[in-house]
Amino acid sequence: SSELTQDPAVSVALGQTVRITCQGDSIRTYSASWYQQKPGQAPVLVIFAKNNRASGIPDRFSGSSSGKTASLTITGAQAEDEADYYCDSRDTSDNRLHVFGTGTKVTVL
Amino acid sequence: EEQLVESGGDLVQPGGSLRLSCEASGFSFSTSAMNWVRQAPGKGLQWISYITGSGTTIFYADSVKGRFTISRDNARQSLYLEMNSLGAEDTAVYYCARDRGFCSDGSCSSYFDLWGQGTLVTVSS
Numbered sequence: 001s002s003e004l005t006q007d008p009a010v011s012v013a014l015g016q017t018v019r020i021t022c023q024g025d026s027i028r029t030y031s032a033s034w035y036q037q038k039p040g041q042a043p044v045l046v047i048f049a050k051n052n053r054a055s056g057i058p059d060r061f062s063g064s065s066s067g068k069t070a071s072l073t074i075t076g077a078q079a080e081d082e083a084d085y086y087c088d089s090r091d092t093s094d095n096r097l098h099v100f101g102t103g104t105k106v107t108v109l
Numbered sequence: 110e111e112q113l114v115e116s117g118g119d120l121v122q123p124g125g126s127l128r129l130s131c132e133a134s135g136f137s138f139s140t141s142a143m144n145w146v147r148q149a150p151g152k153g154l155q156w157i158s159y160i161t162g163s164g165t166t167i168f169y170a171d172s173v174k175g176r177f178t179i180s181r182d183n184a185r186q187s188l189y190l191e192m193n194s195l196g197a198e199d200t201a202v203y204y205c206a207r208d209r210g211f212c213s214d215g216s217c218s219s220y221f222d223l224w225g226q227g228t229l230v231t232v233s234s
Contacts, residue, residue, distance in 0.1 A: 100146075
């Protein structure tokens with residue numbers, strides 16, 4: 001299996017910009033997707049295929065990728081953006097399988 | 110409205126078995142590949158299994174291969190996960206999720222665009 005590494009936690013002041021990163025060899029080949037999960041709720045798709053916003057997701061969310069790092073950027077963070085965020089890509093040892101990142105807790109101050 | 114509703118989660122003893130169900134509505138289930146994803150208490154997401162719309166292609170994570178079986182009944186719009194030889198490490202909320210494929214930058218992959226609310230499986234004596 002392969003790993004996708006994320007910072008465990010980041011904080012951002014209300015209205016400011018925060019970038020969440022996801023590092024792993026599979027990112028070089030397979031575009032990442034991003035999910036938001038609030039406490040007690042199911043994950044919600046935020047970004048798919050590297051930089052496409054899912055339906056209903058505000059345009060303050062954007063995705064990008066360079067080399068082995070995928071990024072999710074929240075420009076003008078809102079209180080409701082406080083959540084856990086997970087990236088997802090393919091397993092480099094068996095690309096039929098998915099692997100999730102370790103997750104990042106975003107706190108909006 | 111597109112919806113996935115899981116059921117079947119329960120408290121089960123170590124070594125026991127359990128069958129989870131996921132009922133789909135509001136979309137073409139038979140043409141949709143599906144997945145099971147789980148989340149242990151306080152932990153991150155773990156993908157565990159995939160099945161194509163026809164049911165002919167199936168994949169498993171190494172952690173469940175040989176113990177779990179994914180299946181579907183398109184006539185009933187339902188996805189299933191048969192779990193055997195359960196251990197404490199299988200304690201988790203289990204989500205079903207719809208799969209959407211895409212191709213980008215010369216490679217193809219997929220993402221999960223619709224999730225159920227999850228069902229809790231607790232393995233304990």
